[in-house]
Amino acid sequence: MRGSPFDLGNASAYRAWRDAKLAAYPRSADELVVPLADPRQLTAAETAALADRCGRANMAIYSAPHLPAADKSLASELARQLGLTRLEGNYLADEDGLSSITPAGDEGTVRGDYIPYTHKPINWHTDGYYNALDRRILGMTLHCAQDAEAGGENALLDHEIAYIQLRDTDPDYVAALMQPDAMTIPARMDENDIARPAQSGPVFAVDPDQGFLYMRYTARTRSIVWKDDALTQCAVKALTEILAGSPYILSARLRPGMGLVCNNVLHTRSAFSDSPGRRRLLYRGRYYDRLDFAARGRGRG
Template identity: 55%
Template structure:
């Protein structure tokens, strides 16, 4: 079930001084202090006011960049309201160097996905197209290394009538909390066979092969921390050893805590999330009569420029 090529996820030799390597304690301590200094204390501190995300001013872009550099994410609030325009994610993403879209089979023709409750897709097991809750995950956790999702963008055209709030946790904070608990947990979750996603099979046909890899890895392109994770249990095979089981349970506790680092926010019309693929979830929702929830989602192989 495992993929021999999965070792490509972990290339520590490319960045031997990385603070994310478990043996580099001094570098980690310096990174940790810098990370926590001035870290946002609430979701409100992530919000940046924009006029039009399709044509930001230099000041608006700089403020979004400042927040993303600290928290790997920012929430923008624009004056566009419920305008349906795919140019919004395309042009906003382009302003941050996001050009290489993950054109997955369920995306729209332009590579941006229109997320709403679609019973046909929901019944096939694709939870983002249902109105059910989405458990904690990073986007593209089932993708191979060559298609790492480094950033994604959500733009809300219409919120749900009720529910649909997102939980958001900076993946670097998740790593920090885990490493502070026990560096061996980090080491276990950096193993190239830590987490295996079984193949996807529809109507007896395999549409995606099994994919093994770590939860935490060092991105060989930029030396930054990458995370692939899902809290789903039905479609996950964890490495069968005691330390991995303990590490997974610790991570689950971190995600379940009422922590000041876990931000909760319900996007309104004209608002959006720009991020370096942070860990996130979504509450169940119900649509208002005659007004279905609609969000645009764009996933990228690029990381946000200058972060």
């Protein structure tokens, strides 16, 4: 990490990066929105606009309300053009690897036991926080096919901003959350005794090859074990307080034909209610890739 702003021993590199990051960071989710003529065929100008938003905040919101919102190719083809190709499949995903996030019914059903498939709120997290480190979720997409009758807003926060706020509070807190055993997700048991082994890892980490910062985090208090030392416990408390009131949190409600593309930023979802003719449905994609705007080369001039 020599010369990296994420090197805790390099105060000057950090300060220069920090000041530039905060100066450019959006103050409203409206600044993230990029209208697209057709997400399946990006123009060079549209790609540049998406790259600008993601350069500032590690995320962008696209809008194409004039196209059929339920068309899953809008999300999958957009992702492909932005370098998101290694889609994580899971047993709750659809056959194409995207997950249809919609209320599944009563608890006790396969999906109904998982909060994303209910009307309940979801607290701060990054996607795939329980994955092994060789299956890191680096990119994520959400495409809105139908919004809820009421509620279902997302709060969004660039994980680099959370890092800045925590490091400004106390650099030792960042060091604590970079420990390889800072956060452990216990094994998940099923009828065959184990469905997923326990997974330990850092909260903040820097990719050794490309130097980017990524985050693995959940604010849930059940089924999570934090390292039992005073510094880590103080760091977790400080991060919780940051997420409870950061002035950099952006609030967005995705409407049909809108979507989020991001480098797996921190996000939440508020509780929501549906009506018989308006049932919330989002298509979620989780990728082992980060956004790569140089991968475009396939746009329409």
